[in-house]
Amino acid sequence: MRKELHRITLRQLQVFRTLCSTLSYSRTAEEMALTQPAVSLQMRQLEELVGQPLFEYVGRKLYLTEAANLLLAASTDMFNRLDILDMQLEALQGTLHGELRLAVASSIQYLTPHLLAAFRQRHPQVSFRLEVSTRAEVIRRLRDNLDDLVLMEMVPADRALDFFPFLNNPVIAVAAPDHPLVGRRQLKLAELESQTVLLREAGSGVRKACDEFFQQKRVHLQQAMDMGSGETVVQAAIAGLGIGLVAAHSASAWLRSGQLVQLDFSDLPLFRSWCAVHARGKRLSPVAEAFLAFLREERALVKQLAAPFG
Structure with a gap:
């Protein structure tokens, strides 16, 4: 040197x-x-x-x-190593201390604060920096090593990543209570070909899952509308624009209030998993290791926290 x-x-x-x-x-x-x-x-x-x-x-x-x-x-590597050293020195004294840098896809943004709050009850000296991003931005952040961990679905298969699935993320079909398909049982997916279907924007995890699913089932949507977020899909469905395909937690509050109804399609929900992801070989901080252990070991609690959003 x-x-x-x-x-x-x-x-x-x-x-x-x-x-x-x-x-x-x-x-x-x-x-x-x-x-x-x-x-x-x-x-x-x-x-x-x-x-x-x-x-x-x-x-x-x-x-x-x-x-x-x-x-x-x-310099980023150097300061990250100093942060890890600080956490390790604190751990020697029996206290987990430091910051967890977390990036999450927008589909899990509502649940994440509840996960962090439960984790912090066990480790009160830990702080958080949370970034909510699109799927494309989350993948870029993974590439640039900007975070300790990422929470997302549909983990890219073309990258060297380690991931741990920790929770199911069902995609459901919802519509306003006066939609013609409400009340019908065991609907076939082919019914969607003649309906206006509200979808997340291209590139989102939910959209990618839906596109692959419809391709597998040979369903060809004729009237699809792209929406910029899960919330927009929900509101568009409430307004009567069509049938929304959305992660269940995004629609949970409106399903409980009766403003939306879950349609009974025989091939839905479509199940995917939320995963905790990091670059393969990445040196994780003690806080990041502890958060991964929390997700692995507290499966019942994680499901309990997710229940209001499912």
């Missing part, structure tokens, strides 16, 4: 990471409680040690150079 890199300080890296986030010397100075000239000096010294420019202006906008992206990735 070049000797100059040994002279890089944690403070320089902290300032650098903040500047990468803000892309503004003045905002970085404010966040780091420094003067703007002090931020500029720290970055000039860091560039001398790295031996390459880290930032460049195009017009009036600041951009990271390729060297900066490499340094940012390396």
